[in-house]
Amino acid sequence: MRYPAKETAARHQRIVTEASRLFRQRGFENVTVGEVMKAAGLTHGAFYAHFDSKDELQAAAVAYGIKVSHERIQRGNSKKDKEAYADRYLSRWHRDNPGDGCTMAALAQEVARSTPELKAAFERGFEEILSEKGGDRKEAIFQTAALLGGVALARAVRDERLSEEILESVRQRVGRSNFQLAPHPSQFERPKAEVRRD
Amino acid sequence: MRYPAKETAARHQRIVTEASRLFRQRGFENVTVGEVMKAAGLTHGAFYAHFDSKDELQAAAVAYGIKVSHERIQRGNSKKDKEAYADRYLSRWHRDNPGDGCTMAALAQEVARSTPELKAAFERGFEEILSEKGGDRKEAIFQTAALLGGVALARAVRDERLSEEILESVRQRVGRSNFQLAPHPSQFERPKAEVRRD
DNA sequence: TGTACATCAGTGAACGCGCGTTCACTGATGTAC
DNA sequence: TGTACATCAGTGAACGCGCGTTCACTGATGTAC
Numbered sequence: 367m368r369y370p371a372k373e374t375a376a377r378h379q380r381i382v383t384e385a386s387r388l389f390r391q392r393g394f395e396n397v398t399v400g401e402v403m404k405a406a407g408l409t410h411g412a413f414y415a416h417f418d419s420k421d422e423l424q425a426a427a428v429a430y431g432i433k434v435s436h437e438r439i440q441r442g443n444s445k446k447d448k449e450a451y452a453d454r455y456l457s458r459w460h461r462d463n464p465g466d467g468c469t470m471a472a473l474a475q476e477v478a479r480s481t482p483e484l485k486a487a488f489e490r491g492f493e494e495i496l497s498e499k500g501g502d503r504k505e506a507i508f509q510t511a512a513l514l515g516g517v518a519l520a521r522a523v524r525d526e527r528l529s530e531e532i533l534e535s536v537r538q539r540v541g542r543s544n545f546q547l548a549p550h551p552s553q554f555e556r557p558k559a560e561v562r563r564d
Numbered sequence: 565m566r567y568p569a570k571e572t573a574a575r576h577q578r579i580v581t582e583a584s585r586l587f588r589q590r591g592f593e594n595v596t597v598g599e600v601m602k603a604a605g606l607t608h609g610a611f612y613a614h615f616d617s618k619d620e621l622q623a624a625a626v627a628y629g630i631k632v633s634h635e636r637i638q639r640g641n642s643k644k645d646k647e648a649y650a651d652r653y654l655s656r657w658h659r660d661n662p663g664d665g666c667t668m669a670a671l672a673q674e675v676a677r678s679t680p681e682l683k684a685a686f687e688r689g690f691e692e693i694l695s696e697k698g699g700d701r702k703e704a705i706f707q708t709a710a711l712l713g714g715v716a717l718a719r720a721v722r723d724e725r726l727s728e729e730i731l732e733s734v735r736q737r738v739g740r741s742n743f744q745l746a747p748h749p750s751q752f753e754r755p756k757a758e759v760r761r762d
Numbered sequence: 763t764g765t766a767c768a769t770c771a772g773t774g775a776a777c778g779c780g781c782g783t784t785c786a787c788t789g790a791t792g793t794a795c
Numbered sequence: 796t797g798t799a800c801a802t803c804a805g806t807g808a809a810c811g812c813g814c815g816t817t818c819a820c821t822g823a824t825g826t827a828c
Contacts, residue, residue: 367822369771377771393677395593398814408772411817415771420815464676470717475673478662478719479591485722492721507717507733508710515713519668519705521676523690524683535705565789567804575804596781606805609784613804618782 380406386431390472391465431469432491584629588670589663629667630689669715
């Protein structure tokens with residue numbers, strides 16, 4: 367049957383939103399088109415009324431995800447307060463919730479191996495964040511790299527103590543003008559982690 | 565037929581070596597068991613005489629790869645010269661040759677989504693590098709995160725100029741005691757990149 | 763305003779391909795006697 | 796030292812499953828008249 371244009375657009379956005387979340391959680395390769403559609407409340411066959419291919423969905427999910435995930439981490443935080451941003455980014459909560467976390471921290475390496483189109487989408491999102499951060503551009507790039515690397519490392523390691531040591535080590539050098547040690551309370555902790563740690 | 569134990573051990577090592585290289589280049593999911601065996605000069609059926617599963621090969625490849633790839637970047641470099649190490653790590657050559665580059669810069673995010681066994685292998689390799697680096701442990705962790713993040717970002721972006729700007733931005737702040745700007749010649753450039761850029 | 767009809771986002775079965783894994787078989791090596 | 800035989804890393808065909816994608820079909824919406 368034919369559906370109202372408004373509802374269709376809403377569903378299209380839901381597909382992108384859910385894909386973006388699932389891809390961050392499990393990577394492009396480990397999420398099927400069927401799973402994305404189910405998460406969006408549809409059956410897999412309808413997918414091709416919205417996208418030409420899974421590749422195209424990946425690009426849409428990355429373009430959308432980078433911007434939105436950055437805003438979610440930023441939310442409620444003063445734009446100028448880089449220190450607090452780094453503390454949030456390097457929190458245990460962020461480490462354990464990639465689905466709600468930074469897209470670059472979850473998918474940069476997979477994007478690196480993918481198509482030029484996907485890299486272009488990644489790049490646009492990255493540039494947008496840079497211009498939003500303002501200030502010294504090279505400093506912002508460096509900070510992004512250090513934060514991304516810190517969270518990726520903290521997630522890739524099995525031992526909880528080492529994982530926290532990684533977060534702590536990066537926290538101490540980023541967002542504090544690079545010469546000052548830190549007390550950082552990390553008030554940015556929420557319950558119910560989506561990732562099981564052992 | 566039965567083969568001499570020595571040759572068998574050599575072939576086993578070749579499987580791990582080739583797997584390690586291929587996984588860095590294209591990720592775990594995009595490399596088939598058959599491709600690995602072909603690269604090692606064998607047919608796919610023999611794989612299960614060496615490993616129980618692809619998962620097991622991944623762990624072996626990561627354990628071997630982290631140590632060896634770090635040594636390759638370090639090679640010919642004074643162990644104390646962190647500045648030169650950072651310059652090498654953040655070179656265009658390293659960005660364009662993941663197969664011969666750092667395992668963590670290529671696979672950390674995929675490991676993060678994988679099994680506890682794989683994380684444990686990653687962790688052992690990481691700890692080994694840390695103890696080899698010596699000096700301030702937290703500083704070494706921070707440096708690893710920043711370098712890894714820098715290369716991952718530089719690879720995930722399409723525009724060559726932006727990619728170099730990323731490498732440059734991280735180079736300026738890492739390995740130089742964090743307060744000094746840098747001329748850095750980056751003498752570590754070699755011909756023939758394995759990755760096509762457009 | 764009412765009626766006929768084209769549209770097109772849905773559904774769910776089916777297709778085809780690739781991949782991890784299994785299996786029957788081979789035959790040089792290494793060991794038992 | 797020679798002979799019989801167990802071993803086991805190889806080969807290559809085959810299996811089974813999952814996934815991206817296609818397709819015939821549906822029926823409420825929106826448009827033409």
